[in-house]
Amino acid sequence: MNDREHWAPLTRMNGLGNKILVIDMRGRTDKVTPQAAIRLNAHPDTAFDQIMALYDPREDAPDGWIDILNSDGSMAQACGNGTRCVVDYLFSADGRSHFDFRTIAGALVADRFEDGRISVDMGPPEFAWEKIPLSGSPGDTKHIALSEPFEPDPALQRFSAASMGNPHAVFFVPRDVDSYDLLAFGPRYEHHPMFPERANISLAQVTSPSSLSLKTFERGAGLTLACGSAACAAAVTAARTGRTGRKVSVYVPAGALEIDWREDDDHVIMTGPAEHEWSGRVDPNTGEWER
Numbered sequence: 001m002n003d004r005e006h007w008a009p010l011t012r013m014n015g016l017g018n019k020i021l022v023i024d025m026r027g028r029t030d031k032v033t034p035q036a037a038i039r040l041n042a043h044p045d046t047a048f049d050q051i052m053a054l055y056d057p058r059e060d061a062p063d064g065w066i067d068i069l070n071s072d073g074s075m076a077q078a079c080g081n082g083t084r085c086v087v088d089y090l091f092s093a094d095g096r097s098h099f100d101f102r103t104i105a106g107a108l109v110a111d112r113f114e115d116g117r118i119s120v121d122m123g124p125p126e127f128a129w130e131k132i133p134l135s136g137s138p139g140d141t142k143h144i145a146l147s148e149p150f151e152p153d154p155a156l157q158r159f160s161a162a163s164m165g166n167p168h169a170v171f172f173v174p175r176d177v178d179s180y181d182l183l184a185f186g187p188r189y190e191h192h193p194m195f196p197e198r199a200n201i202s203l204a205q206v207t208s209p210s211s212l213s214l215k216t217f218e219r220g221a222g223l224t225l226a227c228g229s230a231a232c233a234a235a236v237t238a239a240r241t242g243r244t245g246r247k248v249s250v251y252v253p254a255g256a257l258e259i260d261w262r263e264d265d266d267h268v269i270m271t272g273p274a275e276h277e278w279s280g281r282v283d284p285n286t287g288e289w290e291r
Ligand SMILES: N[C@H](CCC[C@H](N)C(=O)O)C(=O)O
Pocket: 018, 049, 050, 070, 075, 076, 077, 078, 079, 080, 081, 082, 166, 167, 200, 218, 219, 220, 221, 224, 226, 227, 228, 229, 230
């Protein structure tokens, strides 16, 4: 029997087009399962890039623990666009605008401003190759030569790497990011032997000392319209390689994310919108849902 009254609130949102499902698991003792994620992703109305599963606050998670699931059921350590959606979901419920969440990668402190924009402190980037992680001990992670198999275009044979809690490979390209067939080579790059935990693969075209355009093939989710942690990774690697300053506007089709890589504490602050689409409920164990 489907005891739907005991299903969890399901909210479909997006962060600049990054498709997010917020599942409110507070007050429950069960978990959103990878099987539920795969089933939800199989339906066109609930197909998503990430699930943000929000659990009760606990001693080390003042405003709640967040599990992040990719659409293939794998777990992610960071999700900037998804975090903004959780903030907006909670603000709509009780008007609160400051939050201190925890994920497996650490703290995610976020603030919602009067105009609806939301800032998330994504923490400091990590550049040490063994912590990203990369294999083959490439040493300097500013300019890494990709080992075979790679694309014939030289711009797709070297990258900069960073972790925002999750692994990112950023390829700086000279042309419009849409002029490359990222959908075609993204899967091979995501699973490349240099990325022992796979990687989020981004193409970045620097357009000024304070702006770049970005396109990302996400680990465990594929080509997405936006990726917040990739925007952070692209901004810090652009700054680190002297292509931009530490404040960068990262443009994706639906708009821009503002990234500020702070000098004083090395933290990366990402600011952008969140959009509510519809609300329903879901069985977090099976992925059965209704609006
Ligand atoms: N879309 C997310 C990133 C998800 C990262 C996930 N693809 C992984 O690292 O496995 C964001 O806005 O930050």
